Amino acid sequence: MRTLGWIAINGFRESVRDKVLYSLVAFAILLMGTSYVLGQLTAGQDLKIMKDLGLSSIAIFGLFMAVFIGIGLVSKEVERRSIYGLLAKPVRRHEILLGKFAGLALTLTVNIAVMTLALYAVLAYVGWGENQFARQAREVPALDPALLKAVALILVQLMMVTAIALFFSTFSTPILSAGLTFGVYIAGYFSQDLRNFDQVVNSRAAQVLARGLYYVLPNLSPFDVTSQVVHGLPVTARYMAVTIAYGVVYIAMLLIAGATIFSRRDFK
Amino acid sequence: MPLAIETIELTKDYSVGFWRQRSRRALDRLSLQMEAGEVFGFLGPNGAGKTTTLKLLLQLVFPTSGEARILGRPPGDLSAKRRLGYLPENPYFYDYLTAEELLTYFGGLLGLRAADRRQRVSKLLDEVGIGSERHLQLRKFSKGMLQRVGIAQALLNEPDLVILDEPMSGLDPLGRRDVRALILRLRDRGCSVFFSSHVLSDAEALCSRVAILSKGRLVASGRLSDMLAFSVRGWELVVADVRDDVLAAIATRVSRAVPLGGGRFELEVPMATPPEKLLADLTATGARLVSLNPIRETLEDFFIERVKQPS
Amino acid sequence: MTVRSRLPVMYAVFAVVVLGAMSVGLQMFRDARYPLTTSQEETLYLTQRATGRMVFTHRSLVSDLYWIRAIQYFGEHTQRAQRLAATFLPPPPALSADPPVAFDLLYPLLDITTTLDPRFNIAYRFGAIFLSEGYPHGPGRPDQAVALLQKGLTTSPDKWQYWQDIGFVYYWNEHDYSKAAAAFARGADIAGAPWWLRSLAASTLAKGGDRAASRLLWQQLGETANNEYARNAARLKLQQFDAIEIIERLQKAIDAFQARRGAPVRSWNDLIAGRVIPGVPLDPAGVPYELPSPSRVAISPRSPLFPLPLEPAARTGA
Numbered sequence: 028m029r030t031l032g033w034i035a036i037n038g039f040r041e042s043v044r045d046k047v048l049y050s051l052v053a054f055a056i057l058l059m060g061t062s063y064v065l066g067q068l069t070a071g072q073d074l075k076i077m078k079d080l081g082l083s084s085i086a087i088f089g090l091f092m093a094v095f096i097g098i099g100l101v102s103k104e105v106e107r108r109s110i111y112g113l114l115a116k117p118v119r120r121h122e123i124l125l126g127k128f129a130g131l132a133l134t135l136t137v138n139i140a141v142m143t144l145a146l147y148a149v150l151a152y153v154g155w156g157e158n159q160f161a162r163q164a165r166e167v168p169a170l171d172p173a174l175l176k177a178v179a180l181i182l183v184q185l186m187m188v189t190a191i192a193l194f195f196s197t198f199s200t201p202i203l204s205a206g207l208t209f210g211v212y213i214a215g216y217f218s219q220d221l222r223n224f225d226q227v228v229n230s231r232a233a234q235v236l237a238r239g240l241y242y243v244l245p246n247l248s249p250f251d252v253t254s255q256v257v258h259g260l261p262v263t264a265r266y267m268a269v270t271i272a273y274g275v276v277y278i279a280m281l282l283i284a285g286a287t288i289f290s291r292r293d294f295k
Numbered sequence: 296m297p298l299a300i301e302t303i304e305l306t307k308d309y310s311v312g313f314w315r316q317r318s319r320r321a322l323d324r325l326s327l328q329m330e331a332g333e334v335f336g337f338l339g340p341n342g343a344g345k346t347t348t349l350k351l352l353l354q355l356v357f358p359t360s361g362e363a364r365i366l367g368r369p370p371g372d373l374s375a376k377r378r379l380g381y382l383p384e385n386p387y388f389y390d391y392l393t394a395e396e397l398l399t400y401f402g403g404l405l406g407l408r409a410a411d412r413r414q415r416v417s418k419l420l421d422e423v424g425i426g427s428e429r430h431l432q433l434r435k436f437s438k439g440m441l442q443r444v445g446i447a448q449a450l451l452n453e454p455d456l457v458i459l460d461e462p463m464s465g466l467d468p469l470g471r472r473d474v475r476a477l478i479l480r481l482r483d484r485g486c487s488v489f490f491s492s493h494v495l496s497d498a499e500a501l502c503s504r505v506a507i508l509s510k511g512r513l514v515a516s517g518r519l520s521d522m523l524a525f526s527v528r529g530w531e532l533v534v535a536d537v538r539d540d541v542l543a544a545i546a547t548r549v550s551r552a553v554p555l556g557g558g559r560f561e562l563e564v565p566m567a568t569p570p571e572k573l574l575a576d577l578t579a580t581g582a583r584l585v586s587l588n589p590i591r592e593t594l595e596d597f598f599i600e601r602v603k604q605p606s
Numbered sequence: 607m608t609v610r611s612r613l614p615v616m617y618a619v620f621a622v623v624v625l626g627a628m629s630v631g632l633q634m635f636r637d638a639r640y641p642l643t644t645s646q647e648e649t650l651y652l653t654q655r656a657t658g659r660m661v662f663t664h665r666s667l668v669s670d671l672y673w674i675r676a677i678q679y680f681g682e683h684t685q686r687a688q689r690l691a692a693t694f695l696p697p698p699p700a701l702s703a704d705p706p707v708a709f710d711l712l713y714p715l716l717d718i719t720t721t722l723d724p725r726f727n728i729a730y731r732f733g734a735i736f737l738s739e740g741y742p743h744g745p746g747r748p749d750q751a752v753a754l755l756q757k758g759l760t761t762s763p764d765k766w767q768y769w770q771d772i773g774f775v776y777y778w779n780e781h782d783y784s785k786a787a788a789a790f791a792r793g794a795d796i797a798g799a800p801w802w803l804r805s806l807a808a809s810t811l812a813k814g815g816d817r818a819a820s821r822l823l824w825q826q827l828g829e830t831a832n833n834e835y836a837r838n839a840a841r842l843k844l845q846q847f848d849a850i851e852i853i854e855r856l857q858k859a860i861d862a863f864q865a866r867r868g869a870p871v872r873s874w875n876d877l878i879a880g881r882v883i884p885g886v887p888l889d890p891a892g893v894p895y896e897l898p899s900p901s902r903v904a905i906s907p908r909s910p911l912f913p914l915p916l917e918p919a920a921r922t923g924a
Contacts, residue, residue: 079667115381216662293356
């Protein structure tokens with residue numbers, strides 16, 4: 028367990044010293060500042076677009092971080108041969124994989140926390156200038172704590188993507204892993220369509236296949252509660268619990284599969 | 296005393312080709328033994344299978360058949376790894392870490408406690424000669440310095456067995472001397488040292504036992520003293536002030552006469568000719584003795600002879 | 607082989623500045639000679655159905671972008687239409703078959719916006735107001751306005767405001783009082799609806815076209831709407847009502863004056879000289895009223911309040 032912690036901290040340290048990551052986060056924050064300007068074009072919907080753009084930025088930049096760091100976690104070690112030095116130490120192979128995942132999860136959490144703070148800062152700036160009547164006229168407050176729920180779900184979704192990227196990288200090259208991960212990500216958003224396949228297509232075999240695919244592919248759209256949060260609709264604790272539980276189970280499944288592959292592999 | 300390293304018919308096939316599953320045999324039924332406390336040289340040309348063997352021992356790859364034991368335990372065993380140190384060839388560690396951070400990280404993985412860890416890291420960095428550079432990121436290190444960091448991390452847990460893969464590669468003569476001294480120091484401490492190399496003179500100087508690999512097969516193994524008869528093949532006689540007519544007179548009795556300039560000659564005297572007689576004859580003509588040394592069969596001769604043999 | 611000397615940095619900086627200035631100058635020259643070809647066609651980029659299918663994530667954000675586009679589209683087209691309308695003499699009919707400025711894309715843009723974000727409240731209400739506005743203040747399509755609001759009701763059946771807006775469209779643009787009252791009543795049935803919605807339904811049914819009821823409707827809208835555009839529309843309408851009332855009073859004064867004098871009134875000076883009015887009367891927007899024909903007062907075509915809405919009572923003759 029302690030070795031897992033060491034590997035995780037080291038992974039986190041690697042990302043902290045990576046300049047590309049800083050640029051991504053800086054760009055996301057810049058985008059949120061820009062949303063303030065964009066908000067002036069929306070006929071009073073400035074808070075809406077700021078929240079929409081803010082949450083979308085967090086999701087997109089988080090996605091890029093998750094994929095590009097995730098695919099490199101394993102392959103960089105193997106390619107550069109630093110895995111030789113690492114495996115000579117008393118660590119088990121699956122500890123390496125889990126430690127790397129934990130490190131990236133920590134990286135994602137920290138970066139997303141920074142971006143969320145920036146979003147709240149911009150929203151606070153807008154809300155600060157408003158008088159009492161304008162504030163009352165708003166359906167949803169500017170500094171809405173429900174935004175945190177949306178961010179939490181985005182974070183869990185990103186950890187699923189990380190697990191997918193990590194899984195692919197245990198056996199394929201970085202470029203292929205990136206392509207596959209993005210492909211699965213997009214398919215995951217369309218998976219709702221697969222569920223309703225039986226209403227569109229008549230072939231029984233196709234329906235069974237579609238249903239099967241629906242359950243296997245990660246179902247990502249429930250993690251996007253931007254619309255609810257922006258319009259002030261409730262996101263219940265039970266919804267959060269069920270959705271997050273699904274995410275955790277899916278992540279565990281992928282990590283176990285990935286660890287198994289990683290443990291049986293030859294490092295040429 | 297248990298064997299430090301033992302392999303029994305260890306074999307590794309790699310499958311080559313995407314569709315057609317051909318297999319390439321990288322290691323063919325290797326059986327060798329290394330006693331504890333000795334320095335063992337693992338020799339062979341490039342591509343012979345040395346690195347494959349090391350990877351099998353460290354469980355970086357899995358064997359096709361056969362067994363291996365390291366400190367009496369199977370490869371990958373954690374208790375064995377705790378008593379093991381490994382220096383990879385052309386080591387690359389994490390270039391965003393400083394030398395100190397790397398050793399601290401590995402110390403943590405080895406389960407060293409914080410105070411103990413700090414002390415050992417500092418001591419080892421001093422020992423390998425890394426001073427204030429220890430606070431620089433590894434990406435700024437030269438090859439020689441990386442090698443030294445590699446040695447430091449291999450010795451972090453005061454191991455009973457140290458495995459070095461081409462430890463001299465890329466080092467200048469000063470560095471090589473240091474490594475050689477280190478290996479001897481380790482041996483004196485009672486540590487077993489297993490190193491692979493293709494620099495034979497080092498093996499000759501350091502090892503008590505060697506194994507020679509060629510094309511995945513073991514072609515020779517055993518005590519160095521047993522393998523080389525240490526028989527004398529001839530003599531090397533260096534004399535000065537030799538007159539040309541004297542040189543012509545003794546020409547038949549030597550295999551070779553190499554002029555060294557300034558009237559000096561290096562004479563290669565075959566076994567058949569007793570050197571004392573030749574020397575007496577030369578000094579009688581006014582020549583001077585500079586040096587007289589026996590020519591022994593070297594490991595390199597032995598190596599080339601064995602490796603050239605069709606398998 | 608020549609030995610290259612190291613250029614001092616200053617020469618390099620100077621060269622870069624000069625080249626930069628040259629590139630700017632060239633662009634200005636080119637733009638003056640060859641004007642940029644802007645596409646006169648406006649497109650949706652994607653059809654309504656396609657957008658709904660293709661945008662599978664960040665829908666809320668894309669909906670915002672289409673919303674911004676809808677606003678800009680509306681703003682540009684109404685500006686153009688009003689500008690053209692002011693130059694025409696006489697002005698074209700409000701709902702001409704082929705108006706000079708078309709608003710074809712307004713409904714599709716609003717449709718996409720609300721498909722991507724079905725709970726986008728303002729998009730429904732904004733759409734309702736301005737789809738129903740007569741030319742040149744809008745496309746004059748009350749049918750589309752009602753369709754958009756109905757769409758909003760399928761997602762959020764608890765929005766009594768949409769029923770209020772539907773009733774509003776029927777009342778003001780379609781002049782169909784029974785449908786308007788029915789809509790108000792449906793809205794009043796929803797839990798949380800304000801008290802006055804039901805009384806509005808009743809009074810609509812009873813009076814049908816009463817100016818006071820109309821004023822009340824617009825006043826409510828001006829107070830409850832939380833965006834500039836709706837409030838401006840309400841203010842405009844209330845000013846137009848004021849103008850109508852002032853014109854009625856002026857007309858009465860002119861008729862009385864003509865009866866006394868026996869001659870038609872041809873200019874404001876007649877009235878000023880006759881001490882009927884102190885000065886040239888201005889409409890609520892500050893533009894003087896006109897006498898387009900003898901003894902008839904009307905609002906100036908150059909006023910932003912032009913054209914004044916025809917009152918339902920006047921049309922039905924009630």
